[in-house]
Amino acid sequence: MEHLRLLLIVALTFTGFQLWEAWQKDYGPAPVVTSPTDARAAAEGAPPQSPAPTNTVAQATAVPDDNARPASAAATIITAKSDLFELKISTAGGTLESVKLLGYPTSSNAGAPPVELLGTDADRVFIQESGLTGSDGLPTHHSIYSADATSYALADGADKVVVPMRWTTPAGVTVEKRIILTRGSYAITIEHEVQNNGGESVRAHLYEQLKRNNESSRRGMVYTFTGPALSTPEKRFAKFKFDDLKDKPIAVSAEGAWVGIIQHYFVTALIPPAQGPYNFYSKVLDDSHYLVGFQGPEINVAPAGKETLTSRVYIGPKRHDIVSDIAPGLELSVDFGSLWFIAKPLFMTLRAIHDVTGNWGYAIILVTLLLKLLFFPLSAAGYRSMANMRRVQPRMLALRERFGTDRAQLNQAMMKLYKDEKINPLGGCLPILIQIPVFIALYWVLLESVEMRQAPFILWVHDLSEKDPFFVLPLLMGLSMWGQQKLNPAPIDPMQAKVMQVMPIMFTAFFAFFPSGLVLYWFVNNMLSIAQQWHITRAIEAKGA
Numbered sequence: 001m002e003h004l005r006l007l008l009i010v011a012l013t014f015t016g017f018q019l020w021e022a023w024q025k026d027y028g029p030a031p032v033v034t035s036p037t038d039a040r041a042a043a044e045g046a047p048p049q050s051p052a053p054t055n056t057v058a059q060a061t062a063v064p065d066d067n068a069r070p071a072s073a074a075a076t077i078i079t080a081k082s083d084l085f086e087l088k089i090s091t092a093g094g095t096l097e098s099v100k101l102l103g104y105p106t107s108s109n110a111g112a113p114p115v116e117l118l119g120t121d122a123d124r125v126f127i128q129e130s131g132l133t134g135s136d137g138l139p140t141h142h143s144i145y146s147a148d149a150t151s152y153a154l155a156d157g158a159d160k161v162v163v164p165m166r167w168t169t170p171a172g173v174t175v176e177k178r179i180i181l182t183r184g185s186y187a188i189t190i191e192h193e194v195q196n197n198g199g200e201s202v203r204a205h206l207y208e209q210l211k212r213n214n215e216s217s218r219r220g221m222v223y224t225f226t227g228p229a230l231s232t233p234e235k236r237f238a239k240f241k242f243d244d245l246k247d248k249p250i251a252v253s254a255e256g257a258w259v260g261i262i263q264h265y266f267v268t269a270l271i272p273p274a275q276g277p278y279n280f281y282s283k284v285l286d287d288s289h290y291l292v293g294f295q296g297p298e299i300n301v302a303p304a305g306k307e308t309l310t311s312r313v314y315i316g317p318k319r320h321d322i323v324s325d326i327a328p329g330l331e332l333s334v335d336f337g338s339l340w341f342i343a344k345p346l347f348m349t350l351r352a353i354h355d356v357t358g359n360w361g362y363a364i365i366l367v368t369l370l371l372k373l374l375f376f377p378l379s380a381a382g383y384r385s386m387a388n389m390r391r392v393q394p395r396m397l398a399l400r401e402r403f404g405t406d407r408a409q410l411n412q413a414m415m416k417l418y419k420d421e422k423i424n425p426l427g428g429c430l431p432i433l434i435q436i437p438v439f440i441a442l443y444w445v446l447l448e449s450v451e452m453r454q455a456p457f458i459l460w461v462h463d464l465s466e467k468d469p470f471f472v473l474p475l476l477m478g479l480s481m482w483g484q485q486k487l488n489p490a491p492i493d494p495m496q497a498k499v500m501q502v503m504p505i506m507f508t509a510f511f512a513f514f515p516s517g518l519v520l521y522w523f524v525n526n527m528l529s530i531a532q533q534w535h536i537t538r539a540i541e542a543k544g545a
Contacts, residue, residue, distance in 0.1 A: 074144050080163045082154040082181040084316070085188075086114070087163075093141030094165050094177045096128040096188075099315050101266075108454045108462050117266055117315055124215055125289060126261075128268070128313055130177075130190055130208040134298065137169030138194075138204055145177060159183050172197040173301075186316030187271070187326055192309045194301050202301040206309040208270045209293025210261050211285075214242040224264040224447065228292045230280060231329030232257040239335075240282075242290050250282035250292060258327045259292050262318070265450040267333045269314040270294055271326065317450040320347070334448055342441035347449060354451075360464050361457030364517050368524040372532075375434055435525065439518075446515045457520070464517035471512050473519040478508030480526035484533065 075092035088098035098119045105112035118126050129141035139145065145165035154161040163179040173196050180189040196202045215226060229239045232254040239262065240250070250259070259280045260269030272278045272294055282292045301307045314326050324331040336343035346367065353363040395417060403410040446452055446465055455464045460472065468474060482504040511519050 076147070076150060078147055078150050078152070078163060078165075080152040080161060080179065080181060082161055083183055084186060085181055087179075087181070089163060089179060091145045091147055091165060093129055093131055093139070093143055094145055094179065094190075095130075095141055096179075096313075096315075099128075101186075101316060104265075104317065105454070108456070115266070117268065124213060126210070126212045126215075126268075128208070128210055128270075128315075129293075130192075130206070130311075132175065132192055132194070132309075133205045133207060133295070134203040135171075135173075137171055137173065138202075139167040139175050139177070141209075143167055154181065154183060169198075171200070173202050186322065187312045187314050190311050190313060193306065194299075194309070195306045196301040196303055199303055201303065204299055204301065204307075204309070206272075206296040206311065207293060208272075208311055208313070209291045210259075210268060210270065211289065211291045212261055213288045214290065225335065226263040227261065228259065228282060228290070229262045229267075229269075229333060230257070230259045230292075231327070231332070232280075233328075236329035237332035245282045245290055246284050249284075250280055252280045253277050254280065256328060257294075258330065259294055260314070260333075261292065262333045262335075265318060265448075265453055266316065267314065267318050267323070267330070269327065269330060269333075271312040271314060272296060273310065318448070319450055320351075335444075336441065336448060337444045339437055339441040339444065342437055343445050346438070346441055347445045350445070351451065359457065360452050360455040360517065361461065361520060364464070364521050365524050368521050369528065371438060372525065372528045376532075439522070442521055443514070443518050446517045452517060455517075457516070461516050461520075464520070465515050467513050468516040468519060473516050473523060474508050474512040474514075477511055477519050477523040477526065478504045480523055480530065481507055484526055484530050 075090050077097070078087075078089040078091065080087040080089060084102055086098075086100040086102060087096060089095065090097050096118055098116060100114040100116045100119075102114050104115045106115055118128060120127060131140035131143065132138040133140065145167050147163075147165045152161050152163050159182060161181045163181075165177045165179075167175045167177070169175075173194065176191075176193045176195070178189075178191040178193070180191065182189070190208070192204075192206060194202060194204055225239060227239055227241050228245070228250065229237065230250055230252065231237050232252060233256050234254070240248075255277055256274045257278065257280060258269045258271045260267055262268075270293060276297045278294045278296050280292075280294045282290065284290055296309065296311075299307050299309065312326075314323070314330065316322070318334045320331060320334060323333060336347075349367055349370065350360065350363045353366050354360050357363055357366070396414060399410060399413045399417065403413060449465075452465045454462070456462045457464055460470055461468060485504065511522065
């Protein structure tokens with residue numbers, strides 16, 4: 001039993017270390033499989049400044065080769081506001097240079113500014129660019145559009161606000177770019193209407209791209225993934241480290257796909273129409289700036305004809321009830337890790353209870369109770385084994401004194417004791433072991449679910465996704481762990497007994513940096529375990545008396 005207990009301690013410590021490591025690194029993404037020709041071509045050289053209209057993946061990256069963003073003294077900034085967004089749009093290409101999410105403040109403090117998901121400053125670049133390639137003179141993301149106004153807002157009772165900009169080529173082709181914000185939607189529609197007033201057909205490809213620097217998403221000890229993601233019908237979700245794009249660029253042609261950049265709680269995704277093959281690409285601009293995007297198939301606009309190229313960009317939270325309706329595979333941006341099959345039902349149950357209680361903390365408590373009921377027979381068997389071990393402990397101590405350092409004789413005698421008393425020495429490990437997968441899955445639910453971002457509980461706990469600011473819950477958890485140990489038989493080996501004594505202190509220090517919602521789960525689970533174990537131990541000891 002002593003050896004088993006020591007192995008259990010090592011397993012728990014290793015699990016904790018694995019959780020800590022998960023903060024420091026993300027999952028290594030599997031590279032997207034592309035044809036050798038496409039992959040090789042995408043990695044070769046810089047594209048020309050005036051790209052030829054073509055659908056090959058290699059030339060889909062044919063946009064001006066700049067770092068960060070273009071600067072133009074002639075460009076002006078247009079502001080647009082809806083019920084969910086506040087945008088800054090540059091007339092240089094109609095680039096989205098700033099997108100603030102009005103419903104998501106940066107902190108739970110009153111008056112905190114909204115999260116700026118897209119934006120630029122001295123240390124950060126994250127913008128969305130789009131334009132047309134093909135015939136000469138079509139506007140790229142560097143071209144300066146003209147605009148009638150510099151401020152737009154969603155009117156009361158209106159469903160949409162439209163920001164129009166215009167460009168005219170020397171050949172008489174007029175392009176009107178419209179950025180459309182819809183009430184209640186985080187999906188922004190972008191239209192390029194091409195009116196051919198010239199004498200020759202116009203060939204055009206729509207392209208869109210996200211440009212971003214390799215910004216760390218570390219928050220204290222917590223590290224979450226930030227980087228590109230691609231979804232295709234063949235592989236519904238794949239994510240990439242920025243640095244991996246240097247050697248393995250994205251080069252895929254697909255229908256019904258999207259490409260974007262995900263980060264903690266939020267995602268920005270470029271979503272072309274489902275029909276027609278689109279070429280998805282990535283490019284490394286320098287050591288710290290990257291872009292991902294797509295280019296559409298060629299369209300031909302006859303003289304006196306008009307065509308509209310339409311796409312969407314989702315800029316918002318990774319909310320389960322929203323992203324699943326935006327594009328196939330976008331719901332997978334909520335990454336619950338390898339234990340997703342446990343995490344997803346956990347989240348669905350939490351959300352259902354939250355819909356009734358209105359408090360995520362109460363939902364965590366009730367889910368803990370439901371899990372306890374679900375595993376009641378298994379944990380009861382484990383606690384009976386522990387109680388029986390406690391009951392025969394004096395006889396185990398007597399055997400230890402009798403055989404001294406003769407480990408073979410001692411183990412043989414103890415196994416006979418277990419057999420005579422019908423005790424399973426492994427049974428006491430089960431209540432803890434069955435909690436570990438649930439613990440890890442719930443960790444990812446609390447860490448990844450934007451629904452729990454800044455979710456208050458009671459009193460001093462204002463954010464269940466962050467650590468307890470006063471460390472009250474970790475201390476209560478440590479005390480509950482100490483109390484639970486008192487109900488278990490003490491290790492016979494003095495060294496193991498000392499290790500067990502410091503375990504509550506170690507776990508209290510470790511849990512001090514966990515999300516308070518996770519600590520709440522562990523504390524409530526410990527208290528329920530203590531109640532169940534105390535009842536079983538008392539019954540067995542009374543029966544033995």
